[in-house]
Amino acid sequence: MEMTMRWYGKDHDTVTLEQIRQSCYVKGIITTLYDKMPGEVWTLDEIMAMKKEVEDAGLHLAGIESVNVSDAIKTRTELERKRDDGSTVLAYSQDTIDSMDPEKMFDSIKNDMNGTVMPGWEPERMEKVKELFALYKDVDEEKLFDNLVYFLKAIMPVCDKYDINMAIHPDDPSWSVFGLPRIISSQEKLKRMMDAVPNKHNGVTFCMGSYGTNLNNDLIATIKMLKGRIHFAHVRNLRFNDGMRDFEESAHLSSDGTFDMYAVVKALYESGFEGPIRPDHGRMIWGEKAMPGYGLYDRALGAAYICGLWESVEKQAKEAK
Numbered sequence: 001m002e003m004t005m006r007w008y009g010k011d012h013d014t015v016t017l018e019q020i021r022q023s024c025y026v027k028g029i030i031t032t033l034y035d036k037m038p039g040e041v042w043t044l045d046e047i048m049a050m051k052k053e054v055e056d057a058g059l060h061l062a063g064i065e066s067v068n069v070s071d072a073i074k075t076r077t078e079l080e081r082k083r084d085d086g087s088t089v090l091a092y093s094q095d096t097i098d099s100m101d102p103e104k105m106f107d108s109i110k111n112d113m114n115g116t117v118m119p120g121w122e123p124e125r126m127e128k129v130k131e132l133f134a135l136y137k138d139v140d141e142e143k144l145f146d147n148l149v150y151f152l153k154a155i156m157p158v159c160d161k162y163d164i165n166m167a168i169h170p171d172d173p174s175w176s177v178f179g180l181p182r183i184i185s186s187q188e189k190l191k192r193m194m195d196a197v198p199n200k201h202n203g204v205t206f207c208m209g210s211y212g213t214n215l216n217n218d219l220i221a222t223i224k225m226l227k228g229r230i231h232f233a234h235v236r237n238l239r240f241n242d243g244m245r246d247f248e249e250s251a252h253l254s255s256d257g258t259f260d261m262y263a264v265v266k267a268l269y270e271s272g273f274e275g276p277i278r279p280d281h282g283r284m285i286w287g288e289k290a291m292p293g294y295g296l297y298d299r300a301l302g303a304a305y306i307c308g309l310w311e312s313v314e315k316q317a318k319e320a321k
């Protein structure tokens, strides 16, 4: 595996490539062309410039996240929930969602961004949310699934030719919010998608923080089922409070959250996973001011922890031979 960190580009991110490199644990960068609108063509020059910028900083361009094929919206209801130790975390509460209309939620999120703008959440785009909901009014799960399969089948010849791995990110959270359809949210639904386009280049991003939002999803069984089809992993813990639908993104450490991080890293290793891993969102600690979830310090701690787990799992497997 290659340890990576998501980077929002020098115009958006508070973290620099130089800082990421100095973490020592992180060797790869996950980024994208952030100013591209859905459907806009990426020129070869733009792609090569992005690659060069990362390589000039002594790092490797490990993957693209995300390609803007849709106005995907991610939902956390609080961006700065305070914990006892003074750190802040991203958190989600279904009660909050149920009592809110989407537009108000976007307003409250806008005020909570530490002055940063998260790509995809620009005010101009948020103003289009109404149109987006209207667009999805007649799209149910079956229709969305058919559209996805059509898209994947159409791009597979190009993926085969250039050996490009597609890695769809799961719905987050793994249940329907605001009545929008959810099709990548459980082991069963994942299997259906993998079987519909049975090509190894049609793979998934194993995002613990998303599949894990539904405690009925068995993370280890899902990793085993997806053997050979996981091309990217977001490895992160969650802590559930008060039932199943209120959680916060805890520290990566197993003992701080609900999941056994060792078991997940071990399952990834045993499935033959060789792709990039990123620590995903971090808490905001040590007074850092950054895009919620994307500060440097706690993600660096997460990267170090996951590298430690990986080394341990790998050495134990080799010793057992």
Ligand SMILES: [Mn+2]
Binding pocket: 169, 207, 208, 209, 210, 234, 280
């Ligand atoms: Mn994720």
